[in-house]
Amino acid sequence: MGGGRRTSLGSAGVKLRRISAIAIKEVLQVWRDPRSLMMALLVPVMQMLLLGYGVNLDIANIPTCTYDEEGSPQSVDLLKHFQASRYFNLVANLNSERQIADAMDRGRCKIAIVIPADFSRDIAMTRYASVQAIVDATDDNTATLATAYARAVVQGYSDEVQAELALQLGQRTMPAPIAEQSRVWFNEDLESRNFIIPGVVALVLALVGAQLTSLTISREWERGTMELLLSTPVTPMELMIGKLLPYFAIGLLDAAICLAFALYLFAVPFRGAFSTLLFTTSLFLVVVLGIGYLLSVLIPSQIGASQMAMFATIMPISLLSGYAFPIDQMPAPIQALTYLVHARYYVTILKAIFLKGSSAAELWAPITALIVYAAAVAGLAARAFRRQLT
Amino acid sequence: MREMLHRIARVIVKELLELRRDRWARFRLIVPPIVQVLVFGYAATFEVFGVSTTVLDLDHSQESRALISAFEDSSRFKIVRVAETQREAERTIDRSQAAIALVIHPGFAELLRKGQAAPLQILVDGTNSNSALIALGYADAIVSTFSQTYQSDYLYRTQPASAAGRVDITLDDRPWYNVGLNSRWFFVPGVIATLTLVMVVNLTAFAIVREREVGTLEQIMVTPIRPFELVAGKTIPFFLVGLTLVTIITLVGTLWFQVPFRGNPLVLLLGTVVYLLSTLAVGLAISTVCKTQQQAFATNFFFVNPMFTLSGFSFPIASMPVAMQWLTYLDPVRYFLVIIRATFLKGVGLAILWPQLLALLAIGGALMSLAVMRFRKSLD
Numbered sequence: 140m141g142g143g144r145r146t147s148l149g150s151a152g153v154k155l156r157r158i159s160a161i162a163i164k165e166v167l168q169v170w171r172d173p174r175s176l177m178m179a180l181l182v183p184v185m186q187m188l189l190l191g192y193g194v195n196l197d198i199a200n201i202p203t204c205t206y207d208e209e210g211s212p213q214s215v216d217l218l219k220h221f222q223a224s225r226y227f228n229l230v231a232n233l234n235s236e237r238q239i240a241d242a243m244d245r246g247r248c249k250i251a252i253v254i255p256a257d258f259s260r261d262i263a264m265t266r267y268a269s270v271q272a273i274v275d276a277t278d279d280n281t282a283t284l285a286t287a288y289a290r291a292v293v294q295g296y297s298d299e300v301q302a303e304l305a306l307q308l309g310q311r312t313m314p315a316p317i318a319e320q321s322r323v324w325f326n327e328d329l330e331s332r333n334f335i336i337p338g339v340v341a342l343v344l345a346l347v348g349a350q351l352t353s354l355t356i357s358r359e360w361e362r363g364t365m366e367l368l369l370s371t372p373v374t375p376m377e378l379m380i381g382k383l384l385p386y387f388a389i390g391l392l393d394a395a396i397c398l399a400f401a402l403y404l405f406a407v408p409f410r411g412a413f414s415t416l417l418f419t420t421s422l423f424l425v426v427v428l429g430i431g432y433l434l435s436v437l438i439p440s441q442i443g444a445s446q447m448a449m450f451a452t453i454m455p456i457s458l459l460s461g462y463a464f465p466i467d468q469m470p471a472p473i474q475a476l477t478y479l480v481h482a483r484y485y486v487t488i489l490k491a492i493f494l495k496g497s498s499a500a501e502l503w504a505p506i507t508a509l510i511v512y513a514a515a516v517a518g519l520a521a522r523a524f525r526r527q528l529t
Numbered sequence: 530m531r532e533m534l535h536r537i538a539r540v541i542v543k544e545l546l547e548l549r550r551d552r553w554a555r556f557r558l559i560v561p562p563i564v565q566v567l568v569f570g571y572a573a574t575f576e577v578f579g580v581s582t583t584v585l586d587l588d589h590s591q592e593s594r595a596l597i598s599a600f601e602d603s604s605r606f607k608i609v610r611v612a613e614t615q616r617e618a619e620r621t622i623d624r625s626q627a628a629i630a631l632v633i634h635p636g637f638a639e640l641l642r643k644g645q646a647a648p649l650q651i652l653v654d655g656t657n658s659n660s661a662l663i664a665l666g667y668a669d670a671i672v673s674t675f676s677q678t679y680q681s682d683y684l685y686r687t688q689p690a691s692a693a694g695r696v697d698i699t700l701d702d703r704p705w706y707n708v709g710l711n712s713r714w715f716f717v718p719g720v721i722a723t724l725t726l727v728m729v730v731n732l733t734a735f736a737i738v739r740e741r742e743v744g745t746l747e748q749i750m751v752t753p754i755r756p757f758e759l760v761a762g763k764t765i766p767f768f769l770v771g772l773t774l775v776t777i778i779t780l781v782g783t784l785w786f787q788v789p790f791r792g793n794p795l796v797l798l799l800g801t802v803v804y805l806l807s808t809l810a811v812g813l814a815i816s817t818v819c820k821t822q823q824q825a826f827a828t829n830f831f832f833v834n835p836m837f838t839l840s841g842f843s844f845p846i847a848s849m850p851v852a853m854q855w856l857t858y859l860d861p862v863r864y865f866l867v868i869i870r871a872t873f874l875k876g877v878g879l880a881i882l883w884p885q886l887l888a889l890l891a892i893g894g895a896l897m898s899l900a901v902m903r904f905r906k907s908l909d
Contacts, residue, residue: 178827186834193838195848196575196659202847217698243705244877246867249847266696276704277874279712280575280659281845287666290700294673297698304696316676316683317596318646321665324622326655334657350830358823454565458572463843465660468578473571494656495623 157373161381165355169385176389179351183343183393187400190339194463196331200228201285204248206239207232213259213300217270220296221252226288239273249275250285262300325494336407337489338462340397341482344420345427347393349452351386352431356524360439375524379517383428390424401493410496418499419492422509423485429516430481436523456482484508536754540762544736548766562724562774566781569720573843574712577663579607583630585618586611590638592679596649599675600631605667619652628654629664641679644687706874714789717782718873719842721775722865725801726808729771730833733812737763738825741816746908756905764809771805782873791876799879800868803886806893807861811836813900817907836862861896864888 169176203221207214221227230248233239239251253271255261261268272289276282298315326333359365368378398416401407434447458464459473460482466474477483484505491497499506548555582600586593600606609627612618621627632650640647651668655661680695707714740746749759779797782788811832819825839846839853840862846854857863864885871877879886 172823174824175827178831182830185831189835189838192850192853194844196844198845198848200847244871244875245881246871262696262698268698269701270698272700272702274702274704276707276710277715277870278845279704279707279710279715281847282704282707283575283663283666283710286700286702286704287663287669289702290666290670293698293700297696300698301696315673316641316644316647316680317672318648319651319669319672320648321651321653321668323653323655323661326658326661329655329658329662331658334659346830350826454561454568458568464573464575465577465657467581468574468576468660469572473568490656 154377157377158381158384161373161378162384165382166385169389175351179347179389179393180396182347183396184400186343186346187339187397187404190342191332191336191400191405194331194335194339196280196335196463197329198281198284198288199225201226201250201281201288202230202248203227204231204233204239204242204251205229206234206236206251206253208256209254209258211259213262214254217254217258217293217296218252220292221289224288224292226285227292243273243275246275249278249281250289252289266304332405333407333494334490335463336401336405337493338460338486340394340401341423341460341485341489342456342462343397344390344394344423344485345452345456345482348386348390348424348427349431349434351389352383352428352435355382355386356432356435357439375521379432379520379524383432386428387421387424390428391421394420394424407493409493411492412498415497415499415502416489416492419485419488419502419506419509422506422513423481425513426481426509426516429513429520433516433520433523436520436527439527455480459483460486462486478508481509481512484512533755533758536758537762537765540749540754540759541765544763544766547736558728558770562728562777563781565724566717566720566778567785569716570713570782570786573716575659575663576710576712577660577667578604580605580629580660580664580667581609581627582606583610583612583618583621583627584608585613585615585630585632587635588633588637592638592641593633596633596672596675597631599671600668603667603671605664606671622652622654625654628660629668631668641683644683713786714874715870716843717778717786717788718869719866720782721778721801721869722804722840722862723837723842724778725771725774725805726836726862727833728774729767729805729808730812730815731829732770733764733767733809734815734819734825734829735822736767737813737816738819738822742821750908756908757901759908760813760901760904764813767809767812768805771808772801775801788873790873792872793878794872796878796882797869797872800865800872800882800886800889803889803893804861804865804868807889807896810893810896810900813904814896817900817903836860839863840866842866858888859892861889861892864892 169179205218205221207218218229222229227250231242233242233251239253242248243251251273253273255269255271258268258270270293272286274282274286323329356365359368373381402409430452438447456462459466459477459480461477462482466477466483469477487505488502488509491502548558584597584600586597597608601608606629610621612621612630615632618630618632622630630652632652634648634650637647637649649672651665653661653665677695677697704710737746740749754762775797779790783790815825815828815832819828838844839849839857839860841857842862846857846863849857867885868882868889871882
């Protein structure tokens, strides 16, 4: 406790009565602005639907062109294997390289399977043949996955031909030397929805939270009511808590909406404890609301505060939180930057609670980080506020 | 006519002056675009390199070591832990210390030598399904190369006569337009569309709503200016801002990130001009339904976010549910992204991109007339 400097917790202390007065004023203000309230409740719904359905990295029905230079029973057979795969959708049979180039340029197909003219002869003579896959790699992720699926189709076909040949020759079918047995944990069906939806929850909470609060202080400055508030005995800490309480309640409601969507509409497995989820979500909301508040204190115009809130939340969260883009693939300086992004910790926590069923004890590291974050933001906001006054 | 141009010019000058006076506005105009391109260029990647890998070799044979070193030699995998027991290997996955674990059981080499299928267990943390799927694909490729080599050696040793061996049909993949399968080439040009969308819609909507809120819009209306001139004067500055943004991002993308630009810059410019029509119209339309800046902000968000998600900027449209795919046809960003990526990477021109340009023009024209109609009404 320092010498003569008056702190916000000085002689008056934090009075519950004053906090609740501010909170009631804020609730009334939110209530009188039905559009904002509707936004706060509709945005999560809209975002969950949009991102839940729209953010999907699993590919199927890739538009596929074929160019069968041979036209033998064997080449037709191989193409049937592509047709049977749910990953490929044969849209056109082409007759020249030029047609392929044109179809790819126009984006009519994303992959073209080219079977060379001596395909079946090669198999008969040398037991070796090669099929070409031309892939539109503009979207590199889709291209990588499409290539892997195409390779699997060709491999499967290769094994079939081998089995037939062995049968004809009366040989024992020789198994592939190594039998891979892969076991996938936590997201057994490898559905991208299962790892993206928990991240979307974090995204939605961060967006709505920062947006709602970023306007609360700057509105007071702009309308000149701040002077009025300051002439009352309310302290900066009380003002902050009072202003944020109603938004905290809205945030929890939003979290419940998001969770209901994740569990019932998108059927994401939930393997952890609700208490852990509630605790960490509350913690994250404190951070998010605190950041919005800090920005609104720092930037006196509404438009500035809201734009900065958008800039300071949307981009870092959608890029650096690890909700879709894996952090371990980023260059080291950017990885270091992700430690500054609050959503990084919450996204880690959410994925672990949903898919791994982790307990609070196992998640001590990201939880501690969030606590430190919350304390830092609250401290900074209170300080910035006091400085704005002078 | 001259008077009209003069009046429009006055509004433009006033708007630019206001931009210049606002320290924050200048900051918001310059810093976010550059930061965004840099972060997108470095952070947005779906590529998979150096997957953290645990190995558990219970066989300790020459063969098992050879298989593990095949993984070691690949840039796709990075062995971070050598486990001693199955439990230990599983734990590294559980605690996210490794994303994948290779388990070779005792007897691996013996089965191989007998020509029987030798099991290799691969444990994968599927939490991030996309990375897991890609990593499994790479593991598959390594194992099958190893198998093939082993088998042909084996056949050669045991039955030199029939060394032709197994039928082996392989896939020879040719990635076009982006040979290195570089995520950066996909994302950085895309930023042109999304960033312009966010900035231009925002600026346009706020510029008008602010005047409405402060009451200066009425003052302007008592001057001899006509609504059309006001709209033109209010939107042209942001049109210029949009063009500047596109130029900045294109320069950073090509010079700093070395993304190739294979098409005609004029095609991109044409696409940009038509695209800006839509973004300005959305901003204008938002300004007509909002009385306060806060409302403008909220409404903004309501429009811009779906446009962003539906555009195919980072997630393929083909993977969306069919109903949602139909919605994407209404999204101008969708068409502009096709134009951008095609001019950057495919190097194609108007002969191929005219449908996208037409669609942009139709959507932009419709939106703009709606917005102007509403705007005139909102002035009364």
